[in-house]
Amino acid sequence: MKLYSERFSIPVFRRNLFAVAAFSLCAGQALAMEPFKVKDIRVEGIQRTEAGTVFSYLPVRVGETFTDEKSVAAIKSLYATGFFKDVRIEVDGDVLVVLVEERPAIASVEFSGIKEFDKEMLTKALKEIGLGESRIFDKALVDRAEQELKRQYLSRGLYGVQITSTVTPIERNRVTVNFAVEEGDIAHIKQINFVGNKAFSDGELFDQLNLTTPGWFTWYTKADQYSKQKLAGDIETLKSFYLNRGYIEAQIESTQVSITHDKKDIFITININEGEKYTVSDIKIEGQMFGREAEFNSLLTLKKGDVYSGEKLTASTAKISERMGNFGYAFANVNANPQINREKKEVALTILLDPGKRVYVRRINLAGNTKTRDEVIRREFRQFEDSWYDGTKIRLSRDRVDRLGYFKEVNIETPEVPGSTDQVDVNMSVVEKPTGNLMLGAGFSSSEKLTLTGSIQQANAFGTGNTIGLDVNTSKRNRTIALSQTDPYFTTDGVSRSYELFYRTTRPAETYTYDYRVLTSGGSVKFGVPFSELDTVFFGIGAEHTSVQTFAPPIISPQKWIDFVRDNGTADAGGAGEAAVTSFPLTAAWQRDGRDSAIAPNKGRYQRTNLELSAVGTLRYYRAVYQDQYFLPITRTMTLALNGEADYGRGYGGKKYPIFKNFYAGGIGSVRGYEGSSLGVGTSVDSVTGESLGGSTRLIANAELQFPFPGSGNDRTLRWFTFFDAGNVFAEGQKIRAT
Known part of the structure; x- marks a missing residue:
């Protein structure tokens, strides 16, 4: 084989190097070769790369003719893979020889000195951009990662950070990449200054910002750490603050951020041009309104004579757009056109309504x-x-x-x-989210002996929307076996059906001096009929059999339980006896649920009332329950939750209200801060044992201020709250009073 120049031919070595073509072109010459038919292709220098991979990028196959153009194309194609740092093509007779030098592989990526970030998170992030274990090493990616890591530190106020990347070659053509970090101290905002503000004081403007100077809680909120993104958000907040108070032409002209030489303190100066305060001289709607002019005008929250407010104007256009969406015009354009009169300091607003196509x-x-x-x-x-x-x-x-x-x-x-x-x-x-609740427990005490408890509640059983529950409790005080099932769509119209079967035994709190037993078994079926999107009416019937047993000294039973046994069964002079009663309670209830969520509501109202009436059987009684909850969003993340409940029960037809139907208060779910079922005054507390017997009347009031749990993100189910609870129970005939 001979290698030819443009003007004359020169015999050369049998093995010719064609990779010099690029150099020759730069030097003003073009080395030419006679095309030849390739009988074989040989790849040299590969260690990890498969020969087939190299063949797939070559523009020539065995049996085809090799030319200058294909030589250049082959070199470019192999370089473009990123696998090789050197590529040469030589010819040995009729054999095409491809010589490559592979780029090293990354054996590991390591970090040292990092405290601000999670190392595993950084390793994963770098791997996503191609800088990870077993990847091909690319110095440009290392430089890029170093700069991005530094940018992240700067965004967290660590302006003194120093990052050094080191690439260390190791055996088998591999390298280790290490990022050594000196984080330095966090720079805090020392001072925020306002220039040009006349209508509002520095303090009023300062209260609008998320950024702040160091305070009691900034160690946690990190609001005293500067970031460009936070400042940009605060600038928009200031603009909105002025715009909502009539300053339609207010501008934030500039911001200056300076840092001290030791990179520990930051000073921010915000220059404001307030302009004039404007009032609304007129506001009208124009466009296609389908004869609903009065309806759309009623949606305007900004009125003639009001101080201009960008927030109210946006709310008005949003309401109009939303109303158009209710008619099928999802892409309606609602835009406000202001006309400013600087002499009178007034602005006239024309809201242009273009419904577009119905969707x-x-x-x-x-x-x-x-x-x-x-x-x-x-x-x-x-x-x-x-x-x-x-x-x-x-x-x-x-x-x-x-x-x-x-x-x-x-x-x-x-x-x-x-x-x-x-x-x-x-x-x-x-x-x-998990909708099932499985609880298993075991315990032992000298009074209750071995206690086994367990319950299964599944609110979305097998993804069907049905609720099933099994509750088992073997403690000495409360023994329960209860099975329940609810089908929220018993009919396709949304009528629900609920079943419950139960067997319960109740005894007093742990003591050696007094005792009584209440055994109740029965079942019920209830139906719920939706009457509107928010309202549901429930009705049902149940059957209950209750047996009450009291004891004589030395074991004492509360007098009210003894009285119940004497009224409905037999008891001796000491108070020992037993009574068995039956009832077939009818229930009717109403529920209105206007909350935005059943799990963690942020706004809305929930009301329910329930009436239980026993007109058939041994007992004659009625009991009514009313609950009202209200959720008010204070901020985007903070909610005020109010709850009130009033419960009332009475006997009729010459029968007393059954004591085992009493209401109780105290503990979680009623009045927090007290032991469970411990509240009661006067006749609702046994004079001998001191045990709370509950009452036929109960009043409860709760107030909660809920705010998100730190680090929970958008998960509203995990919240902190501070609360104020009040309530008590009162026996039948007892006057309701504050205690």
Whole structure:
């Protein structure tokens, strides 16, 4: 084989190097070769790379003709793989020889000196960009990772950070990559200054910012650590603050951030041009309103004569857009056009309404429900496929699914259908949460001996939406076997059905001096009929058999239990006796649930009332329960929860109210801070034993301020709260009074 230049031929070595073609071109010459037919291809220098991989990138195969153009293309193609740091092509007779030098592989990526970040998280993040164990080493990626890591430290206020990356070659053409970090001290915001503000004081503006100077809790909130993103958010907050108070032309002209030489203190200066305060001279709506002008005008929260407020204007246009969405106009354009009169310091607003095309829902898609069946979610939807888009029904569907209590998160989106101008899909995504509760326990005490407890509650059994429960308790004080089942969609119209079978034995608290026994067995069936999206009426019937046993000294029974036995059975002079009673209670209840979530509500109201009446059997009584809950969002993450409950029971037809139907208070679920079922005054407490006997009347009031648990993110089920509880129980005939 001979290698030819442009002008003359020169005999050369039998093995010719064609990789010098690029150099020759740069030097102003082009070395040419006579094309030849390739009889074989040989690859040299590979260690980890398969020969077949190299062959796949070559533009020539055995039996084909090799040319200058294919030589250049082959070198470029192999370089582009990133596997090699040197590529040469030589010819040995009719054999094409490809010589490569592989890039080293990364044996490990290590970190030292890192405290601010989790090392495993960093290792995973670097691997996603190609810098990880067993990957091909690329110095550019190391430099990029070093800069990104430094940027992350700066965002956390560590301006003195020093990062050094070291690449160490090891055997078998491998390298180890180490990032050595000196984090330094965190830089804190020493001072925030405002320049140009006249209408509002520095303190008022300072209260609007998330960034702050060091304080009592900034060690936890880290609000005194500067970041560019936080400052940008605070600038937008200041703009909104001025805009909502009439300063429609207010501008944040500039911000200056300076850091001390030791990189420990940061000073921020914010320059403000407030402009003038404007009032609304007129506000009107123009566009296609389908004869609903009065309805749309009633949605305006910003009125003529008001101080201009960007927040109120946005709320007004949002309400109009939302109302248009209820009519099927999902893509309605509602824009406000301000006309400013600087002399009078007034602004006239014209809201332009363009409904666009009426939209209908093509398909409802569900995602995230790996356990819950689709039908359990779909039957809660009030927006249907192939129907006009209705924003209210879509929001109601989301709330109904959230109120099921099966999901930690429920999100809904309505993207446009590609290629269509009048269709959307409704995409609901959920994050399931455990809906089952399994409790097993065992204990031993000198009074109660061996105690075994267990319960299973499954609110979404097998993903069907049905609730089943089994409760077993073998303690000396409370022995229970109860089986329950609820089908929320017993009929396709949403009528629910609940069964319960139970066997319960109750004894007093642990003591050697007094005792009594209450044994109740029975069952019930209840139905729930929805009358509106929020209201459900329940009705049912039950059958109960109760046996009460009291004792004579030296074991003493509370006098009220002895009185009940004497009224309904037999008891001797010492108080020992037994009574057995039956009842067939009828129940009627009403429930209104307007909460946005059944698990962790943030807003809305929940009300329920229940009436139980026993008109057949040994007993004659009625008991009524009313509960009212109200949830008020104080901030985006903080909620005020109020709860009140009033319970009342009485006997009739010459019968006394049965003591075993008494209400109790104290402990979790009623009045926290007291022992369970311990509250009571006067005749609701036994004069001999001091035991609370409950009462036929109960009043409870609770107030909670709920706020998210640190580190829980968007999980609303985990919250801190501070509470104030009050309540008590009162015996039949006892005057209700504060104690």
